[in-house]
Amino acid sequence: MxxxxxxxxxxxxxxxxxxxxxxxxxxxxxRNQYLDITSEASFKEEFESLLRDYVGRPTPLYFAKRLSExxxxxxxxxxxxxxxxxxxxxxNTIGQILLAKRLxxxxxxxxxxxxxxxxxxxxxxALMGMQCVVYMGEIDIARQAPNVxxxxxLGAEVRPARSGSRTLKDATNEAIRDWINNPVNTHYIxxxxxxxxxxxxxxxxxxxxxxxxxxxxxxxxxxRNAPDHIVACIGGGSNAAGAFYHFLDNEQVNIIAxxxxxxxxxxxxxAATSALGKKGIIHGCKTLLMQTEDGQITEPYSISAxxxxxxxxxxxxxxxxxxxxxxxxxxxxxxxxxxxxxxQLEGIIPAIETAHALAIPEKRPFRKDEIVVINLSxxxxxxxxxxxxxxxx
Amino acid sequence: xxxxxxxxxxxxxxxxxxxxAGYPGLHDTLPIIKALQESGxxxxxxxxxxxxxxxxxxxxxESSVQALKNGMTTAVLFEQxxxxxxxxxxxxxxxxxxxxxxxxxxxxFCAQCAKAGIDGLIIPDLPVDVYQKEYMATFEKYGLANIFxxxxxxxxxxxxxxxxxxxxxxxxVSSASVTGSNSGxxxxxQGYFKRIDALNLRNPRIVGFGISNGETxxxxxxxxxxxxxxxxxxxxxxxKGIKGIGEFVDGIRQVKKIL
Ligand SMILES: Cc1ncc(COP(=O)(O)O)c(C=O)c1O
Numbered sequence: 001m002x003x004x005x006x007x008x009x010x011x012x013x014x015x016x017x018x019x020x021x022x023x024x025x026x027x028x029x030x031r032n033q034y035l036d037i038t039s040e041a042s043f044k045e046e047f048e049s050l051l052r053d054y055v056g057r058p059t060p061l062y063f064a065k066r067l068s069e070x071x072x073x074x075x076x077x078x079x080x081x082x083x084x085x086x087x088x089x090x091x092n093t094i095g096q097i098l099l100a101k102r103l104x105x106x107x108x109x110x111x112x113x114x115x116x117x118x119x120x121x122x123x124x125x126a127l128m129g130m131q132c133v134v135y136m137g138e139i140d141i142a143r144q145a146p147n148v149x150x151x152x153x154l155g156a157e158v159r160p161a162r163s164g165s166r167t168l169k170d171a172t173n174e175a176i177r178d179w180i181n182n183p184v185n186t187h188y189i190x191x192x193x194x195x196x197x198x199x200x201x202x203x204x205x206x207x208x209x210x211x212x213x214x215x216x217x218x219x220x221x222x223x224r225n226a227p228d229h230i231v232a233c234i235g236g237g238s239n240a241a242g243a244f245y246h247f248l249d250n251e252q253v254n255i256i257a258x259x260x261x262x263x264x265x266x267x268x269x270x271a272a273t274s275a276l277g278k279k280g281i282i283h284g285c286k287t288l289l290m291q292t293e294d295g296q297i298t299e300p301y302s303i304s305a306x307x308x309x310x311x312x313x314x315x316x317x318x319x320x321x322x323x324x325x326x327x328x329x330x331x332x333x334x335x336x337x338x339x340x341x342x343x344q345l346e347g348i349i350p351a352i353e354t355a356h357a358l359a360i361p362e363k364r365p366f367r368k369d370e371i372v373v374i375n376l377s378x379x380x381x382x383x384x385x386x387x388x389x390x391x392x393x
Numbered sequence: 394x395x396x397x398x399x400x401x402x403x404x405x406x407x408x409x410x411x412x413x414a415g416y417p418g419l420h421d422t423l424p425i426i427k428a429l430q431e432s433g434x435x436x437x438x439x440x441x442x443x444x445x446x447x448x449x450x451x452x453x454x455e456s457s458v459q460a461l462k463n464g465m466t467t468a469v470l471f472e473q474x475x476x477x478x479x480x481x482x483x484x485x486x487x488x489x490x491x492x493x494x495x496x497x498x499x500x501x502f503c504a505q506c507a508k509a510g511i512d513g514l515i516i517p518d519l520p521v522d523v524y525q526k527e528y529m530a531t532f533e534k535y536g537l538a539n540i541f542x543x544x545x546x547x548x549x550x551x552x553x554x555x556x557x558x559x560x561x562x563x564x565x566v567s568s569a570s571v572t573g574s575n576s577g578x579x580x581x582x583q584g585y586f587k588r589i590d591a592l593n594l595r596n597p598r599i600v601g602f603g604i605s606n607g608e609t610x611x612x613x614x615x616x617x618x619x620x621x622x623x624x625x626x627x628x629x630x631x632x633k634g635i636k637g638i639g640e641f642v643d644g645i646r647q648v649k650k651i652l
Contacts, residue, residue, distance in 0.1 A: 017520065018491060018518045019518060019520065020447060020448040020517040021543060024520070024546075164444065164445070173447060176447050177447065177450070177571045180448065180571050181571060183544075184546070281518065282492070283445075283447075284518070291496065294466045294467055294468075295443075295494070296443065296444040296493065297492070
């Protein structure tokens, strides 16, 4: 239990539900029901069958031979990029839409940064015939155009967030305001392991299928059910939470959380929350966040829209504070290089978010016999323009 | 007795005005407070601006962004309020989100409020249960009232819980919305005002959100002790500046006077 959520919704000193009273009935309804609903046999059956037949799970655990030869350890890639819609995000949206249906909601809202969560939400809304509104920062709308088009094609309405830094944090503010304005018929599908309790735990549980499969797959391939190291990138922390989940209590497994350093931690253009953040409150939870001396939330920067968030989920704040996990930050340039390298070594073009995790072999030495699993959270189709600009392709 | 309680005992149809400290200009805080008192406002909510005001609509958010750009901080606000009680006798409340208060230090924040003569606080994202467990003793030590919100969706049991913990008034959010909506009150809102009135709570209620003119003020005060105007006041401040305050307040009271 040390690293899991407690009865009051806290991970150590992080978490809780710091929400305006207007959101209380919605959040309370979820808190009271999420465990009961998600443990019903009919829920599990529907969730598992959609993950299998619609999403395409289990995703492969692929032994990356050439990457391993280059960096001198055994690197496995958990292929979340092969999920329907191209990233891990859909594991969570499938779970939440089934929950929303059982709560009798008719309308779905979501925030999105890279657009992956927006696409995953628009997808499940199409699948279930539900109305869908996605909030997205104006800047992200410009840099993730293909995903905006996908959401529209899937029947979702994309509403630009024009306040603040016009990125993920502001899209989240707008989604929360929408929920305040529509408290009865609407469910808010948060896309990361952030927000008021029970969201971080709920999203983590839906994503935990990632580490559940890794356990089984490693058993088959290596005769052991845990790696020496598990590596994932962190925006809000949902793919990481899912990849770490079943290894949290196994202290033999070293956890490596990878943040976006942007142009460098000291540059003033960064999203490395563990290095730059302090304890505070953002979007309804107590966690580490980037802020001024005066408690104003600052505007993060990363080349990847999905890591461009000034906080981390409360579970990760606790993993950091308790030193359970190693936190490493990777610059834009190093991430881009790692993305290109994976394309040319393994024939896989990763999302730029994921490319941050893929920069770890270059950054940190491993022993030759160690097994390292890197969560390949998404594919790079949505990022081609950024790759083209960066490498003048 | 706290100035808020006293005012609520003395008077009906309380008009409370919210404004964002540091807007339109950094040093407008005191002049605005003075103009409000002179124009006969009963109570003032001084907004401590926050970068991410979740419960607020565009008007208050934009005024907050501008106030922060102008250089408003918690320390600057307390500096400005140092001598406020030399001229101002009406109740003063600070409304702010929890993170800036947490960073300042909750106890130190309360101490500075007490020193400046602030009577109460409204912190929309500090839930009542966390307050009761962790901060109530501190607020009481400094004689500060903490004011909680209820909405049309708040279950009766929770309204009663909030009533138990409150010691000034209950801030009744008029409808399911962020601040700044402007559509007037229909049968639904009226029904909610009446329903809460019939609960015979210990604390009086003041209605906020969506009150923008004499008409909505009158409707709100029919079943409650008073009403709070925020976005509509800021919009008028943007348009006409401090000199327009008297006229604005008269406009709100007008309908009431005629009737
Ligand atoms: C492919 C991919 N990986 C990672 C992330 C970061 O989110 P999280 O930290 O919640 O996994 C995103 C977010 O958009 C993403 O699209």
